Amino acid sequence: MRPSQIVPLVVATALFMENTDATVIATALPAIARSLNEDPIALKLALTAYLVSLAIFIPISGWAADRYGARTVFRAALGVFMAGSLACAASSSLAGFVAARFLQGIGGAMMVPVGRLVILRSVPKNELVSALAYLTIPALIGPIMGPPLGGFITTAFDWRWIFLINIPIGIAGIGLATVFFENVREPARPPLxxxxxxxxxxxxxxxxxxxxxxxxxxxxxxxxxxxxxxxxxxxxxxxxxxxxxxxxVIRLDLLRYPTFRAAVTGGSLFRIGTGAIPFLLPLMLQIGFGLDPLQSGLLTFAAAAGALLIKLVGPRILRTYGFRPVMLVNAVVASGFLAVNGLFTAQTPHPVMVCILLVGGCVRSLQFTCVNAIAYADLDAKDMSAGTSLASVAQQLSLSLGVSFGALALEGAAGWHGRTEIRAEDFPFAFYAVAAISVLSVFAFRRLAPDAGAEVSGQRRREAAPGRVVP
Known part of the structure; x- marks a missing residue:
């Protein structure tokens, strides 16, 4: 296998563990809240604590990889993530659970960005979209497995067991990194x-x-x-x-690149909307509609399945139409599917829910592929580390803001009806509110040039006639 294939698959082990963990927790939130004697809305602290920890420590991930070597940092990060998982399983209070999630975030802050940095430094730009697809396809298996697995474990056993599934995955990741990763580092690195x-x-x-x-x-x-x-x-x-x-530590000057600026600003707005889904959807299904965790997980996994399906054709769509048209149209379509979640009721047939979640997952995943790829279209090799850090910080902050805004909208809807407890009729407003934020991303994507990212999407090679050199 070429480097553009094997290296992303190794990094995908970390993404698999992280994404499985996130989706399992989302499905188990109501059960965790009952066990800790907390309001389910209070568990937003556990979600945001992890995401904020990522945002805090991601900026130094590139420096750490340059200083100690990518393989060393990647393996250590997997160890920290596993330690945080064990601490989550042992938690008996909201404060302890939040602290354990913060510890997990420290590990996540290092392992995924450092792994992505290895890909960016070892894969040519004209193979970048394919490499990112190889990275995300195995990683998307985690979100597909996570909801039904978390629902099954929570329903049949105890929610604490859901964190223990990270241990064998983390051990496998450490072994694969030892075999396949070079301990690459930057010889000339700036001071921290x-x-x-x-x-x-x-x-x-x-x-x-x-x-x-x-x-x-x-x-x-x-x-x-x-x-x-x-x-x-x-x-x-x-x-x-x-x-x-x-x-x-965070190089804001990289926003001078139009493609990078659009990916960060537009991508952040888009993720604020979609970041609320793992928080709002399981709560609506379980608290609003009365489903158990397993039933909820068997419905919500459809969104991740859709995300996996689109990865197979995403590069072809980009080669055909280019980044700007796809991102503009897809932002509106994806936001529309997000709003449609607010139309669900307890009487909505489950096959209808699955179909809507499946297609919604497809269009959201296509948008994430576009944003992640075009961000690095115009960056020089020396700026890749700093660009990875800034893009990752923006991504985690926007997801955290999505959870916070989704919770605020949910609480605001309940307060509008003169009560404090959350009911099914409060969720439509929350979904409409976050969808409205997501669709605002089109204003950032409109600023892209028509041929933005042509080398990354493959359009420049496709448009070259035989015997003609394309500059």
Whole structure:
């Protein structure tokens, strides 16, 4: 097998574990809340804690790989993720569970971005779309297996067992990385921006704590608002700091590239909408419609199955139409399917739900493929590490914001009806609200040039006539 095939498959082991873990937890949220004697909405802290941990530590993943070697960091990250999984299984309180998820996030922050960095440095640009497809196809098996597996384990046994499935997968990943990864590192690496890391990390953590704690009064209202204000101030200080140092931990100057800027801004808006799905959909099916975790998981896995199917034809679609037309049309279509989830009722036939979730998963996955590929279309090799960090930070923050905004919309709908408990009639407004945010991404994608990313999509090679050299 070529490097464009074998390396993504190895990295996919980490993605498989991470994505399985995320979807299993989403299905088990109501059961975990009952076990910990918490409101299910409060479990948004566990989801956002993991995503914020990713956002904090991803910026130093490239530096760590350059300093200690990609293989070393990748294997260590898998070990940390497994330790966090064991801590989740042993948790007996919301605070302990949130802390364990944060620990998992530290491992996830290193293993996936570092693995993606290995791909970007070892695969030619004209094979990048295919390499990313090889990466995501095995990884998407996790989300397909996760919901029914998590539902089965939660229904038949105990939710704590769902975290133990990470252990054999992590061990396999360490073994594969040992055999197939080169311990690549950058010989000339800049010093770590410690001040920038502290400002950005604390700013993101405090800001997201403020957002996640609003609504259900998980913290006193004054504390939540204080966290929001402090987070904004710290991030503003980081912005000022990043302009004064030679090597900031998060290189915002990369946004000068039109393709990278569109991928980060448009992709973030799109992910805010879709990031709410793993939180809202299982709650609607279980709390709103009264399904058990297994029934819920057997429905929600359809979205992941659709995502897997589109990976087989995604590169062909891009070669035929190019990035800009696909991303513009697909953003609207995907947002529409997100809104349709709000039309589900307890009486909606399950086959209808499965079909809608399947097609919705297809179009969302196609959009993610486009965003992930075009982000690196114009970056030089020396900027790949910094670009990977910034794109990954934006991705995790947008997913975290999706959970927070979805929860706020859900709580707002319940408050509008004069109650605190969540009911089935509260979910439509939440789905419509996050879909409205997702569709705003078209304004960012409209700014792309008609031939943006032509080399990555393969259009430039396809359009070349025999004997003609395309510049």
């Amino acid at each position: 921006d410690i001040v920038g890391f502290l400002l950005s990390g604390l700013g993101l953590a405090i800001l997201m704590l403020g957002l996640a704690s609003t609504g259900r009064h998980l913290l006193p209202e004054g504390v939540s608002w204080g966290c929001l204000a402090a987070g904004i101030v710290l991030l503003a200080l980081y912005l000022r700091h990043s302009r004064r140092v030679a090597h900031p």
